[in-house]
Structures are given as structure tokens and as C-alpha cells.
Amino acid sequence: MNGVKNMQDNFRNPNDLVSQIEQLTKKTAVIPSLEHQLHALKHREKVFRRQSAIFQSASSLDVSNAKTDHETVSKLTVELERVRSELERTTEMNMAQKEEIKRQNKKILELSTKLQKLVAIFQEEMQKKDELIRKLNDEVVDLHGQIRVVIRVRDFKKDPSFNFQITSQNEVKFQQNNFSNVFAFENVFQPGANQPEVFDDIKELILCALHGKNVSLIAYGPTSSGKTYTMRGESGDEKKGVIPRAIQFLLEQSMKELAVIGWTYNFDASFIEVYNEEVFDLLDDKKKLEMKQTTTVGSKKIPINDMADVTDLLELADSQRSVATTACNQNSSRSHAIFQINIDGVHKSGETVKCCLNLVDLAGSERAKESGAQGKQFTELTKINQSLSTLKKCIRAQKTKMPHVPWRESKLTILLRDYLGAGSSKTMFIAHVNPSDASETKRTLEFTADLRSTNIGKATVQTGQ
Ligand SMILES: Nc1ncnc2c1ncn2[C@@H]1O[C@H](COP(=O)(O)OP(=O)(O)OP(=O)(O)O)[C@@H](O)[C@H]1O
Known part of the structure; x- marks a missing residue:
């Protein structure tokens, strides 16, 4: 029993066991020499006894020596x-321990085989779940309409000349003189809605980009209604806008769930602006870019591996974007800005996706008279209003199925054409209203309501092949 207990104790403390074994090994090493000594002593004793018998008169010293040797022999x-x-x-x-180690190794082998099987089952389940999510997500996004429109209402001072009311989660009512209409959207963000709430509603659309669909998010609205606030946001984690949140979301999703089922993604970004009907590269010293069909030629693409890359890139673009102080907005964007994330995905099976996420911050419409714009600012304002009015004409022509859609009348519509008419993009407008201005509010509501009923076809997976 004690032996078993000692063994148990030793298993509990393998270091002690090792040192005991070491000591015993040392002791074992001296056994041959002890045996040799013993043998020699025994021989000596025998010889001595024989001599004692022969020489009865042996000295007392000899007898005492013999006695001492006998004692040493006994002790040894x-x-x-x-x-x-x-x-x-x-x-x-040692044998017992070897057996135990063998037993444990066998157990480890069994467990690791079971674990491998479980990982394979888990990956298969994740793959199935991912396929289902893609399908459902696609269906949900499509059900919301060809062009999805949500509306964000800025905190506003009530203007007694008209009545603006948020009547439900997806409807607003506009009433002025004899005009009264209820406008429906996918969602209405109240003045108190914060940046995470807005992004939450957009996430499912952004996920479609990882699944291979071109996705476009376009902020629309009059000057100072909050478009740049929504898309770019401001400093501080809570105030971050759609652009940094979208990239963070793409990076997280691609590195977690999608990586588990065998997808690897590469992202790069470009950032251009349309200013006074010319296109400039915000990531390349505002280099003027030429256009080829619906895209620009030679825009700089910066690889995105983590959020630090994004912060640098956005700060660079911020420092380049055309802004001015106007009567309505201290930091008014004087250009349409298009941030594009190119997504390249490859699955371990060889399947690939190649698509892009476009995040567009349009310049705001503004009436020349009220803005008090003159000179350079007047030119900017005229160009902004012209391009926005071409955008409206194109949407109207599309909606009424006119044979000609005037896409080529402005750089903005040439660039947006693929997201609004070519049928390869899932598109959402974030309409912004600042209902202290009756006529701008009415115009925004009417235009964006038109968007909802415009047919742009069904987006398909882009494989880049
Ligand atoms: N929802 C909001 N919450 C808090 N502040 C907001 C909100 N929307 C806009 N603002 C503030 O209002 C001001 C104008 O907003 P912003 O510049 O985003 O408008 P804009 O529509 O982009 O205007 P423009 O077309 O002239 O560029 C900014 O100072 C911004 O901080």
C-alpha cells in the first residue's frame, strides 16, 4: 500500500521522482565496486581464518583485525x-510510470483524433451557416427594394411656416399650405440617433460586399444636413462615421467567421473627389485623374491591413478635400467624395470574389441666393447643383423607363452609373434632412422617395474572372 501511495505521491510531484531516480542511479553505480570490496574482504577473511586455524598462536592484533573486517563485511x-x-x-x-505515460499518450492521440473530427464538423456547419446567411441576407436586402433609402433627421428648430413630423419608424409627414404628403423609407433615424445606431442598420448591406456583391452607400441631402458627419464622422470613438466603421467591420468579419471557413481577403482603398466637374485623387496630392468609361484611370490604391492604415489614409484625404466656410456650414464640402474599398477574396476551394464597396459623400445642394456665394464659391455651387440635378434627371429617366438616361451629362453620374443603373450593385441612400428649411426638406423627401421606386436590376456576385 505504502509503495502505491509513494508512487502516487511521486506522480503528483514528478520533479522529486526524477531527483530520487538520479540519486538511486548514482547509488546503483557504486554497487559493483561495493560487491568487489565485499568479495575481497570475504576472501581476506577466509584466508585469515585459515591462517588462524593453522597458527593457533596468532597474535591478539590479528584476531582484532579479523573482527573488524567481519563487522565491515556485515555492514556492507x-x-x-x-x-x-x-x-x-x-x-x-519506473515501469509503472512508463505504463502510465503510454496510457496517457494513447489517450491524447484518441482526443486529438476526436478534436480533428469536431473541427471538421464545425467548419462544415459554419460553411452551411455562411451560405444560408448569404442567401437570407441577399433576400432581406432585395426585399427592402432596389435602392434602399433611409433618412436621418438632424436636430432642428421648428419653422412655423410648415409642419414636419416623424410619424413612425419608417414614415415622415410634410405639410405646407395646401401640400401634405407622407413619405415612407426603410428606416427613419430620429435627431437623437447616434453613429453606432445608424451603422447597425447598414451592416447587413456591407456584409453583401464580402459575399461578392458591389455595394454602394450614398449620403444625400442639402448643405449642413449632416452627410459628412454620417459618412466620415468626427474624432472620438462614439462619433466615428460609416467609413471607418465599415472598414473595421470588414476587417473583423474577414478575420473571424469567414477565415474559419477558409476565406482569405485582401483590401485596398482609393479616395477621389469630383470638384468643379474634374476628378482628383485625394490620396495622391490631388492629382487630376482622367476617366475611362465609368471609372478613373491611375488612382492611387492603398492596401488596408489594419485600422492604423485606415486612420492614416483618412487623415490624408481630410487634409486634401475641398471644403469652404459658407453661410450655412463652417466646413462645407465643395466636392462629391467617393471612397472605394476594393475587395479580393479567395476560398480554399479556389472560388474567388472581386468586388467593391463605395462610400459616397455628396456635396450638398444650396440655393445661390441664400448662400450669398460669389466668385469661386458661386462657380462651385453652380457645379454642385448642376451635377445633383443631372443625378435627379437620370433617376427620373430610369424610373419612367425613358429610352435615354443622361448619365454622361456630369462626372458624378458617370461615376455613379454602375451603382444606379448597371444592375451590379446593391445601393442604399442615406437621405439627410435639416427640417428648418422647408423647400430643401421637401425636395429631398420627393427625390429620395423617387429613388425607392427606381429599378436598377439585381446585383450579382462579382468573381473578377
Ligand atoms: N446627427 C448629428 N449629430 C451631431 N452633429 C451633427 C449631426 N449632423 C450634423 N452635425 C453637425 O452639423 C454640422 C454640419 O454637418 P456636416 O458638415 O456633416 O453637413 P453636410 O451635410 O456634410 O454639409 P455640406 O454639404 O455643406 O458639406 C457639423 O458641425 C456637424 O458636426
Whole structure:
């Protein structure tokens, strides 16, 4: 029993066992020399006894020597026996330990085989779940309409000349003189809605980009209604806008769930602006870009591996974007800005996706008279209003199925054409209203309501092949 207990104790403390084994090994090493000594002593004793018998008159010194040798022999015999039994015990323990290690190794092997099977089942389940999510997500996004429109209402001072009311989660009512209408949207964000709430509603659309669909999010509305606030946001985690949140979301999703089921993604970004009907690269010293069909040629693309890359890129673009102080907005964007994330995905099976996420911050419409704009600012304002009015004409032409849609009348519509008419993009407008201005509010509501009923076809997966 004690032996078993000692063994158990030793298993509990393998370091002690190792040191005991070391000591015993040392002791074992001296056994041959002890045996040799013993043998020699026994021989000497025998010779001595023989001599004593022959020489009865042996001296007392000789007898005392013989006695001492006999005692040493006895002591050595006892010691030898002790070492032998200790060696036997250790050998037994060693065997038991070897058996235990074998048993444990077998168990580990069994467990790792089970684990591999479980990982394979988990990956298969994740793959199925991912396919289902893609399908459902696609259906949900499509059900919301060809062009989805949500509306964000800025905190406003009530203007007694008209009545603006948020009547439900997806409807607002506009009433002025004899005009009264209820406008429906996918969602209405109240003045108190914060940046995370807005992004939450957009997430499912952004996920479509990882699944291979071109996705476009376009902020629309009059000057100072909050478009740049929504898209770019301001400093501080809570005030971050759609652009940094979207990239963070793409990076997280691609590195977690999609990586588990065998997808690897690469992202790069470009950032251009349309200013006074010219296109400039916000990431390349505002280099003027030429256009080829619906895209620009030679825009700089910066790889995105983590959020630090994004912060640098956005700060660079912020420093380049055309802004001015106007009567309505201290930091008014004087250009349409298009941030494009190119997504390249490859699955371990060889399947690929190649698509892009476009995040567009349009310049705001503004009436020249009220803005008090003159000179350079007047030119900017005229160009902004012209491009927005071409955008409206194109949407109207599309909606009424006119044979000609005037896409080529402005750089903005040439660039947006693929997201609004070519049928390869899932598109959402975030309409902004600042209902202290009756006529701008009415115009925004009417235009964006038109958007909802415009057919742009069904987006398909882009494989880049
Ligand atoms: N929802 C909001 N919450 C808090 N502040 C907001 C909100 N929307 C806009 N603002 C503030 O209002 C001001 C104007 O907003 P912003 O510049 O985003 O408008 P805009 O529509 O982009 O205007 P423009 O077309 O002239 O560029 C900014 O100072 C911004 O901080």
C-alpha cells in the first residue's frame, strides 16, 4: 500500500521522482565496486581464518583485525541489500510510470483524433451557416427594394411656416399650405440617433460586399444636413462615421467567421473627389485623374491591413478635400467624395470574389441666393447643383423607363452609373434632412422617395474572372 501511495505521491510531484531516480542511479553505480570490496574482504577473511586455524598462536592484533573486517563485511552486506531493494522498488516504479505515460499518450492521440473530427464538423456547419446567411441576407436586402433609402433627421428648430413630423419608424409627414404628403423609407433615424445606431442598420448591406456583391452607400441631402458627419464622422470613438466603421467591420468579419471557413481577403482603398466637374485623387496630392468609361484611370490604391492604415489614409484625404466656410456650414464640402474599398477574396476551394464597396459623400445642394456665394464659391455651387440635378434627371429617366438616361451629362453620374443603373450593385441612400428649411426638406423627401421606386436590376456576385 505504502509503495502505491509513494508512487502516487511521486506522480503528483514528478520533479522529486526524477531527483530520487538520479540519486538511486548514482547509488546503483557504486554497487559493483561495493560487491568487489565485499568479495575481497570475504576472501581476506577466509584466508585469515585459515591462517588462524593453522597458527593457533596468532597474535591478539590479528584476531582484532579479523573482527573488524567481519563487522565491515556485515555492514556492507546490509548496505548492499538496502541498495538492491531500493533499486528493485525504483525499477518497479519506473515501469509503472512508463505504463502510465503510454496510457496517457494513447489517450491524447484518441482526443486529438476526436478534436480533428469536431473541427471538421464545425467548419462544415459554419460553411452551411455562411451560405444560408448569404442567401437570407441577399433576400432581406432585395426585399427592402432596389435602392434602399433611409433618412436621418438632424436636430432642428421648428419653422412655423410648415409642419414636419416623424410619424413612425419608417414614415415622415410634410405639410405646407395646401401640400401634405407622407413619405415612407426603410428606416427613419430620429435627431437623437447616434453613429453606432445608424451603422447597425447598414451592416447587413456591407456584409453583401464580402459575399461578392458591389455595394454602394450614398449620403444625400442639402448643405449642413449632416452627410459628412454620417459618412466620415468626427474624432472620438462614439462619433466615428460609416467609413471607418465599415472598414473595421470588414476587417473583423474577414478575420473571424469567414477565415474559419477558409476565406482569405485582401483590401485596398482609393479616395477621389469630383470638384468643379474634374476628378482628383485625394490620396495622391490631388492629382487630376482622367476617366475611362465609368471609372478613373491611375488612382492611387492603398492596401488596408489594419485600422492604423485606415486612420492614416483618412487623415490624408481630410487634409486634401475641398471644403469652404459658407453661410450655412463652417466646413462645407465643395466636392462629391467617393471612397472605394476594393475587395479580393479567395476560398480554399479556389472560388474567388472581386468586388467593391463605395462610400459616397455628396456635396450638398444650396440655393445661390441664400448662400450669398460669389466668385469661386458661386462657380462651385453652380457645379454642385448642376451635377445633383443631372443625378435627379437620370433617376427620373430610369424610373419612367425613358429610352435615354443622361448619365454622361456630369462626372458624378458617370461615376455613379454602375451603382444606379448597371444592375451590379446593391445601393442604399442615406437621405439627410435639416427640417428648418422647408423647400430643401421637401425636395429631398420627393427625390429620395423617387429613388425607392427606381429599378436598377439585381446585383450579382462579382468573381473578377
Ligand atoms: N446627427 C448629428 N449629430 C451631431 N452633429 C451633427 C449631426 N449632423 C450634423 N452635425 C453637425 O452639423 C454640422 C454640419 O454637418 P456636416 O458638415 O456633416 O453637413 P453636410 O451635410 O456634410 O454639409 P455640406 O454639404 O455643406 O458639406 C457639423 O458641425 C456637424 O458636426
